[in-house]
Amino acid sequence: MTTEIDINAPLPVISTSEAPLLQTRDLQAFYGKVEALQPANIQVGAGQIVTVIGPNGAGKSTMLNAIAGALPANGSLRGQILLAGHDLAGVAIEKRVAQGMSLVPEKRELFASMKVEDNLLLGSYRRYQAGEKNYADQLQVVFDLFPRLKERRNQEAGTLSGGERQMLALGRALMAKPQILMLDEPSLGLAPLIVKEIFHIIQRLKQTGVAILLVEQNARAALQVADYAYVLETGQIALEGIAAELVNDQRVIDTYLGLAKKNH
Structure with missing residues (x-):
């Protein structure tokens, strides 16, 4: 992975106790010259479950891999990734794991x-x-x-x-x-009953104190377990908010939850 971040100018460590455990600032990801992720600002607090939902190809996995330091060889990024206030510019994936970040691909x-x-x-x-x-x-x-x-x-x-x-x-x-567990499409390819069990386990994981960043196509299940949510569309954050409120957002209902059809 190549990077366009100035590693000689790291962001100062954030000292406030209210600082998020994980934060991105104008994070962009590229495959060659193709921009796969537009400037994205997300954050995950200690012990929180935060989800990124959106259709296939929206850039969800790209965002997760960028944060984990796992972009492919032709990938590059701009912007900042902060873990517990420390800038991860130039930090290898192994060191990110040692600092408390785990990815389930x-x-x-x-x-x-x-x-x-x-x-x-x-x-x-x-x-x-x-x-x-x-x-x-x-x-x-x-x-x-x-x-x-x-x-x-x-x-x-x-x-x-x-x-x-x-x-x-x-x-x-x-x-x-880990301090933060990042999950990439944990329900993919699983039967509905197993999906329900996996998301029940994700809820239980929160009780252990670990923060979770959940990337998921199954918007309904993700919003039911998450505290906060981001909606990613064509590489851009189109919507964000408290997960329990987004469940009732008409745009989310029409596009991702399929409830509109049931009401007709």
């Missing part, structure tokens, strides 16, 4: 031939590298959240169902003890 990227428990332990590898003696202490937390993973701890990840693989991807990210 759309494709989950599990190691199919490895056991469930080994996949989970890989999530705590950075903590192991840093010399933390209790790097595996999150295992019980993950098993409490996902009892099915405990039952299948010795099973190969490739043999799990779609819903179980998503649980494993979430659990692996939690092993890093």
Whole structure:
């Protein structure tokens, strides 16, 4: 990934206790010369669930990958990304993870031939590298959240169902003890009942104190669990507000929730 940010002029650390945990300032993303994300300003407070909804191709995953430092080789960005007040300009993805940022990618990227428990332990590898003696202490937390993973701890990840693989991807990210968990389309390809279960788990994750940035096409489910929401359309934030209020916004209803058709 290349960057057009001046890394010699980092933003000062924000000292106020009310500062958001994660914040972007005029964040733009490009693939070559193509602007995939127009200047975007979002923020996530500690312990909050914030969602970015919008149609396929709107730039949601691009935004998430830009924040995580995971843009492809032809990607570049402008603007600022702040984590706990620190400018992440020039910070590699590995260091972002070490600083408390975990991404669950759309494709989950599990190691199919490895056991469930080994996949989970890989999530705590950075903590192991840093010399933390209790790097595996999150295992019980993950098993409490996902009892099915405990039952299948010795099973190969490739043999799990779609819903179980998503649980494993979430659990692996939690092993890093992140401050903020970023989820890219967690409901993608899952049956409706499993989607309901995954979003119930996302609500429970909030109780652990972790902040969540949720990118999701399933607007109804996302707005039901989120505190605040941004609507992204063709690479631009078209609307934002308290999630419970956006559920009743006529534009959101007509475009994303499909309620208008039901009322006719």
